[in-house]
Amino acid sequence: MTTESEYLLGLYIVEHRSAPPVSSGRLAAVLDRSPAATTEMLQRLETRGLVDYEPYEGATLTPSGRDRADGLHRSYVTLSWFFRAVLDLDAAEREAMRMAGIVSPSVTDRLAETLLTNGDPREVIESGPPDRGE
Amino acid sequence: MTTESEYLLGLYIVEHRSAPPVSSGRLAAVLDRSPAATTEMLQRLETRGLVDYEPYEGATLTPSGRDRADGLHRSYVTLSWFFRAVLDLDAAEREAMRMAGIVSPSVTDRLAETLLTNGDPREVIESGPPDRGE
DNA sequence: GTTTTATTTTAGGTTTGCCTAAATAGTCGT
DNA sequence: ACGACTATTTAGGCAAACCTAAAATAAAAC
Numbered sequence: 026m027t028t029e030s031e032y033l034l035g036l037y038i039v040e041h042r043s044a045p046p047v048s049s050g051r052l053a054a055v056l057d058r059s060p061a062a063t064t065e066m067l068q069r070l071e072t073r074g075l076v077d078y079e080p081y082e083g084a085t086l087t088p089s090g091r092d093r094a095d096g097l098h099r100s101y102v103t104l105s106w107f108f109r110a111v112l113d114l115d116a117a118e119r120e121a122m123r124m125a126g127i128v129s130p131s132v133t134d135r136l137a138e139t140l141l142t143n144g145d146p147r148e149v150i151e152s153g154p155p156d157r158g159e
Numbered sequence: 160m161t162t163e164s165e166y167l168l169g170l171y172i173v174e175h176r177s178a179p180p181v182s183s184g185r186l187a188a189v190l191d192r193s194p195a196a197t198t199e200m201l202q203r204l205e206t207r208g209l210v211d212y213e214p215y216e217g218a219t220l221t222p223s224g225r226d227r228a229d230g231l232h233r234s235y236v237t238l239s240w241f242f243r244a245v246l247d248l249d250a251a252e253r254e255a256m257r258m259a260g261i262v263s264p265s266v267t268d269r270l271a272e273t274l275l276t277n278g279d280p281r282e283v284i285e286s287g288p289p290d291r292g293e
Numbered sequence: 294g295t296t297t298t299a300t301t302t303t304a305g306g307t308t309t310g311c312c313t314a315a316a317t318a319g320t321c322g323t
Numbered sequence: 324a325c326g327a328c329t330a331t332t333t334a335g336g337c338a339a340a341c342c343t344a345a346a347a348t349a350a351a352a353c
Binding site for chain 4: 294295296297298299300301302303304305306307308309310311312313314315316317318319320321322323
């Protein structure tokens with residue numbers, strides 16, 4: 026299920042940079058996979074009700090997919106922030122993305138809480154686009 | 160390569176609880192896999208030079224495998240400590256184990272550094288058995 | 294020293310995810 | 324409207340891990 030998460034998060038991020046649907050090629054580039062593999066996965070995600078997929082057009086997150094992606098994005102932002110602000114690591118963006126799908130919510134939730142309590146709060150949660158109109 | 164890591168770390172931990180070699184069944188129980196899957200993996204690890212494997216006996220980490228496992232164990236201890244002492248999560252042992260094989264060393268290294276600098280240092284690095292005679 | 298029991302291994306099969314190459318569909322210029 | 328180009332999809336394959344059931348082996352019990 027962890028690969029699935031990467032696709033969902035990638036989709037989420039791309040959807041917020043330019044309007045959906047997201048083409049296979051675009052997503053493939055972001056995730057560093059072949060377009061063919063990406064198409065295949067998008068089709069799989071559709072059967073799971075997580076995206077709407079239109080051949081030659083691209084994919085759009087369904088409400089259910091967006092839910093999942095939203096949680097992943099929250100984790101991603103938290104991790105990313107932690108890596109940069111606390112561990113002082115740049116270039117850990119990609120790693121944060123990978124990890125968002127792997128770490129259990131209890132960990133990222135607690136991490137976020139801890140950061141907000143002990144650290145500079147502010148743009149932790151709101152640093153990404155948590156939603157935007159259809 | 161992440162599954163491989165789990166096996167190496169499991170092997171490392173079991174080797175330090177009772178003397179090697181580690182049987183398939185024992186390792187299977189620790190990693191929550193079927194004995195058959197474990198046997199198969201041990202054979203694969205042998206072809207990669209990471210363990211010595213004796214049928215019906217079990218596996219022993221080679222120097223090269225022990226090197227790898229040692230790094231993983233260091234990460235594991237760091238993560239485990241972080242989860243418990245900073246995030247105040249119990250029962251994250253298993254997650255720490257899983258993550259040790261996934262997080263890049265740069266992250267766990269920096270995490271360890273940061274903990275040692277800012278937190279209660281003490282038994283962070285030395286909390287596990289970092290080595291013991293053959 | 295057999296037989297029973299427990300463990301380990303092999304056999305056979307499945308799923309997931311990826312890739313390359315070939316086919317197909319859309320798009321744009323003229 | 325046609326051809327050329329580009330992007331996407333399908334086809335065919337492969338590798339990694341896992342599982343269950345059956346066979347083999349080792350160890351213990353009698």
